[in-house]
Amino acid sequence: MIRTLTKLAAIAACVAASGFAQSAPTPAPAQPPAKAKAKSARHRLIQALDLSDAQKQQAKAIFQQARQDAAPLRQELKQNREAMSAAVKANDTTQIRQLSTQQGSVLGQLAASRNEAMAKFYATLTPEQRTKADKIQQRVHQRLAQRKNG
Numbered sequence: 001m002i003r004t005l006t007k008l009a010a011i012a013a014c015v016a017a018s019g020f021a022q023s024a025p026t027p028a029p030a031q032p033p034a035k036a037k038a039k040s041a042r043h044r045l046i047q048a049l050d051l052s053d054a055q056k057q058q059a060k061a062i063f064q065q066a067r068q069d070a071a072p073l074r075q076e077l078k079q080n081r082e083a084m085s086a087a088v089k090a091n092d093t094t095q096i097r098q099l100s101t102q103q104g105s106v107l108g109q110l111a112a113s114r115n116e117a118m119a120k121f122y123a124t125l126t127p128e129q130r131t132k133a134d135k136i137q138q139r140v141h142q143r144l145a146q147r148k149n150g
Contacts, residue, residue: 048136049132049133049136050129055124055125058124059121059124062120062121062124063117063121065117066114066116066117069113070110070114073106073109073110074110076106077103077106080099080102080106081103084096084099084103
């Protein structure tokens with residue numbers, strides 16, 4: 001189940017980012033090569049899944065809502081990082097442990113939010129698109145494993 005959710009989250013991130021990138025009508029400033037590569041990868045994913053216009057709109061709505069819902073969690077993480085920095089500088093190990101536990105909880109909530117959005121998006125795909133998405137995700141995992149293993 002965790003493996004499926006992770007797979008869905010990765011696909012969602014790619015699709016959401018491409019949906020946002022495609023929806024912006026204003027020309028973007030020149031991008032560094034890494035960002036340009038990521039944008040083209042997102043575009044390839046959208047093309048590979050061959051989403052209909054309705055699916056693209058659904059994906060955009062799903063991921064925009066997830067982003068809005070997660071805004072308080074991201075703010076909480078920011079505050080946690082600031083408090084953590086102060087605790088580290090003060091060498092307050094009790095506070096460091098408490099903040100670390102809190103940070104883990106918030107990160108878990110963010111992961112759940114992303115995975116829930118991905119599950120909603122995945123549900124909008126046709127069986128053929130799901131098969132393609134699964135194959136793409138499998139290739140991504142293989143590449144990541146190769147990079148990790150050297």
